[in-house]
Structures are given as structure tokens and as C-alpha cells.
Amino acid sequence: MPFTVTESGNGVSVVTVDGQLIVANRQELKQIVQDALDGGARRFLLDFTPTAYIDSSGLGALVSISKRVREAGGELRLAGLNEDLRSLFELTKLDTLFTISDTAAEGLAAF
Amino acid sequence: MQDAFRLELPSELARVGDAIATISGRCFADGLASPRTRFRLCTVLAEALGNAMLYGNGGDPNRCVTIEVAIDDDRIILAVSDQGDGFDHAATSFQPGDDSLEATRGRGLFVIRHLADHVEFNERGNTIWVTLPRH
Numbered sequence: 141m142p143f144t145v146t147e148s149g150n151g152v153s154v155v156t157v158d159g160q161l162i163v164a165n166r167q168e169l170k171q172i173v174q175d176a177l178d179g180g181a182r183r184f185l186l187d188f189t190p191t192a193y194i195d196s197s198g199l200g201a202l203v204s205i206s207k208r209v210r211e212a213g214g215e216l217r218l219a220g221l222n223e224d225l226r227s228l229f230e231l232t233k234l235d236t237l238f239t240i241s242d243t244a245a246e247g248l249a250a251f
Numbered sequence: 252m253q254d255a256f257r258l259e260l261p262s263e264l265a266r267v268g269d270a271i272a273t274i275s276g277r278c279f280a281d282g283l284a285s286p287r288t289r290f291r292l293c294t295v296l297a298e299a300l301g302n303a304m305l306y307g308n309g310g311d312p313n314r315c316v317t318i319e320v321a322i323d324d325d326r327i328i329l330a331v332s333d334q335g336d337g338f339d340h341a342a343t344s345f346q347p348g349d350d351s352l353e354a355t356r357g358r359g360l361f362v363i364r365h366l367a368d369h370v371e372f373n374e375r376g377n378t379i380w381v382t383l384p385r386h
Contacts, residue, residue: 160271160293163301164264193290195297196358204355224290231365232358233347 143172148185148248156187156244161198169198173205182214183251187244189220199234206237219247254322261312262304262333271296274320278327283386291366292327292383298359299331299379307333307377322385326368329381337376 142165144156153176161169173184186202188194194202202218209216219241221229229235241247256277260266271293279289300316308314319330345351345361364370369382 160268160297162267162297163305164267193293193297195294195301196356196362197297197301199358200355203353207353222286224287228294228362231347232362233352237352 143169145172145176150248150251152183152185152248152251153181154185154187154244154248156189157191159191160193160195161188161191161201162193162195163197166197166201170201170205170208174208177208177212177214182209182212184209184214184216185244185247185251186216186218187220187247188218188222188225189244191220191222191225194225194228196232199228199232203234203237215251217241217247217250219244252321252323254320256320258318258320260300260304260316260318262308262310262314262316263312264301264304264310267297267300267304270300270318274318274329278320278322278385285386288384288386295363295366295381295383296329296331298363299329299381302359302379303331303333303335303377306338307335309335325385327383327385329383330378331381332378335377337373340372340376340379 142158146154148154155172206216217239220243221240241250258270260270274296275292303316314334317332321328343360345357367381367383371380
């Protein structure tokens with residue numbers, strides 16, 4: 141399974157993305173977050189520590205998720221982007237749209 | 252030319268991940284590729300395959316995407332083709348900035364052009380050639 145969902149001690153829904161976030165699985169991630177929003181969750185951390193690559197469909201899904209969480213009055217953070225993924229976000233200027241932490245621990249502590 | 256091979260896939264998005272793993276495994280079999288090089292190939296393949304399946308072939312599983320791979324000492328050349336009518340690649344003009352920040356689509360060719368060493372299309376617009384480093 142590419143996505144695992146856990147809840148942190150401070151009430152943050154942590155979604156860990158294993159392997160890749162691409163055209164084939166981006167809808168699944170969107171649905172996971174939507175289901176959590178529908179269940180009342182409002183704080184999300186997307187952990188990309190084990191993620192090797194993200195394509196533009198994956199980036200688009202993250203933009204969509206960001207909008208949905210914001211409209212629900214929630215908060216979204218990303219964490220664990222490796223150097224290549226961080227450069228992709230910088231190339232597309234999406235590093236200015238998202239709050240990004242180096243590690244999941246730092247991201248959780250920031251809520 | 253050290254190696255050359257060809258894959259043909261139906262336009263089923265679920266097949267993209269395995270195709271990328273197969274192609275990257277063969278391209279980097281010598282174990283010398285840097286993480287950055289692997290990232291570039293995998294991301295470009297994901298973009299090209301997704302575009303071919305969704306936009307070129309309209310998501311029709313009865314239409315195929317063909318990937319031809321040529322590997323020499325220093326570089327990898329990919330050719331990804333779909334069975335669609337093609338598109339005007341010159342008309343795609345995504346530029347990152349405030350106006351496009353919240354776009355949920357349109358970044359694919361921009362990403363390919365920045366990760367690849369060289370990109371070309373056939374006249375019809377249903378085949379893309381991408382050159383990437385091998386190490």
C-alpha cells in the first residue's frame with residue numbers, strides 16, 4: 141500500500157507516502173484526505189520521507205488537497221522531502237504554497 | 252549501443268509504476284547511477300506515460316502506449332508514443348508563478364523539459380523523445 145495513515149499524539153493525521161506519488165495513485169491520496177476531513181480531521185501532515193519521486197499529477201493532487209483543507213479551516217504541512225523532491229517544488233514554485241519541514245518530527249512539532 | 256528494448260502497455264494507469272520500475276532497473280543495471288539520475292528518469296517516465304495514457308490515448312485501455320529505450324555508455328534515450336491524434340506541444344506554456352501556483356494541471360511538460368537533457372516531438376505530436384544521463 142502506498143499510503144499509511146496514523147494519528148499523532150497531538151491530533152494530527154499523518155499520511156506517509158511510500159515510493160511515489162504519481163498519476164496512478166494521486167486520486168487515492170485525495171480520497172484519503174477527503175475521508176479524513178469528512179470525519180472531522182483538520183490537521184494533516186504528509187510525510188514524504190520514503191517517497192522517491194512525485195510527478196506533476198501528484199503535485200496537482202497536493203495543490204487540490206491544500207485547497208480542500210484550507211477551505212475546511214484546516215492546516216496542512218509537508219515533511220521529509222529529499223533533495224530532489226525539494227528541488228522539484230522549488231522549480232515549480234510550489235515551495236511557496238506549502239509549509240514544508242525537513243522531517244516529520246519537526247512538522248508535527250510545528251502544529 | 253549497449254542495450255535497447257521496447258515495452259507496450261495498455262492505457263491503464265495502474266501499470267505505470269511497474270513499467271517505471273522495469274525500465275529503470277534495466278537502465279541502471281550497472282549500479283552506477285546517482286540518486287539524482289534515477290530521480291530524473293523515473294519522474295520523466297511518470298510524466299510521459301501519464302500524458303500518453305490520459306491525454307494521448309484518452310484513457311482508453313484498448314489503446315496502447317509504446318516505450319522504446321536505447322542505452323549507450325553515457326545516456327538513455329526514451330521514445331514514448333501513444334495512438335492518439337497528437338497535440339501542439341509548442342502551445343503548452345506553463346510558467347511557474349503567482350498566477351499558476353494553484354493550478355492542478357499543466358506542469359507535466361515543464362517538468363520534463365527541466366529534468367531532461369533534450370526533448371523532441373514528432374510532427375504529429377504523439378511521440379516524445381527524451382534524452383537523459385545514464386550515471
